[in-house]
Amino acid sequence: MVKQSGREKPIAQNRKARHDYHIEDVVEAGLVLTGTEVKSLRQGRASLVDAFAAVRGNELWLQGMHIPEYKHGTWTNHEPRRTRKLLLHKDEVQKLIREVEQQGVSLIPLSLYFKDGYAKVELATGRGKKDYDKRHALAERQANREAQRALSDRRRQ
Numbered sequence: 001m002v003k004q005s006g007r008e009k010p011i012a013q014n015r016k017a018r019h020d021y022h023i024e025d026v027v028e029a030g031l032v033l034t035g036t037e038v039k040s041l042r043q044g045r046a047s048l049v050d051a052f053a054a055v056r057g058n059e060l061w062l063q064g065m066h067i068p069e070y071k072h073g074t075w076t077n078h079e080p081r082r083t084r085k086l087l088l089h090k091d092e093v094q095k096l097i098r099e100v101e102q103q104g105v106s107l108i109p110l111s112l113y114f115k116d117g118y119a120k121v122e123l124a125t126g127r128g129k130k131d132y133d134k135r136h137a138l139a140e141r142q143a144n145r146e147a148q149r150a151l152s153d154r155r156r157q
Contacts, residue, residue, distance in 0.1 A: 009114040011041050014048040017108045019134060021126030025099070026110065030087030031062065031119045034078045036070040039121055043070075046112055053086060053107035053123055055097050062109060062121065086121065099125045110140040 017023075033041070040046070051065040062084045069077045088096070099105050110122040129137075 010111060011044055011114065011119075012046040012048050012112040014051065014108065014110050016049070017110055017124070017126070019127055019129075019137075020109070021108055022105065023108075023110075023122070023124045023126045024105075026122060026124045027088065027092055027096070027116075029060070029121050029123050032085040032087065032120055033119055034076075036073040036076055037067050037078050038119065039073070039112070040067050040070040040078075041112070048109050048112060051109045053109065055100055058090075058093060058097070060088065060093055060096065060123075062086055065109065065112075086123070096123075096125065104128065 016055070018063065031129040045068050049066075050061060053060050053062050055061075065084065066080050067078070068080055096107065100107055104127050105125055106128065108124050108126050112119065112121050112122050
């Protein structure tokens with residue numbers, strides 16, 4: 001099998017993260033996975049809904065990500081919601097730890113994908129939005145959508 005460089009195969013997206021958080025910085029991190037986890041991911045089965053990254057010592061760990069058991073796996077199958085280590089350069093880890101130590105900053109996984117045959121997670125630092133921020137963003141999106149619709153209707157006439 002020939003590796004296709006730079007090709008990304010999406011597995012899972014955390015769409016709600018952009019709705020619930022003001023995204024500040026995004027980094028790409030590798031994951032430490034077992035064999036049956038990789039096989040399950042290749043089938044496109046994963047969920048980032050309740051996932052978050054936590055700091056333990058000088059390492060980052062991904063918690064709450066659900067990778068269902070591989071259905072052809074035997075006793076070697078993995079635990080679906082186990083904690084998984086994130087792989088980053090030391091300076092990236094230190095930078096993220098400094099940012100997380102600030103009040104109100106969280107590490108949120110945005111997407112999970114394969115890149116050059118390796119599982120990667122797109123990790124973002126973000127501050128939680130208040131309810132009025134969410135309503136404002138929704139109203140803004142609707143206004144833009146209506147403006148685009150009005151422009152397209154004018155072009156048709």
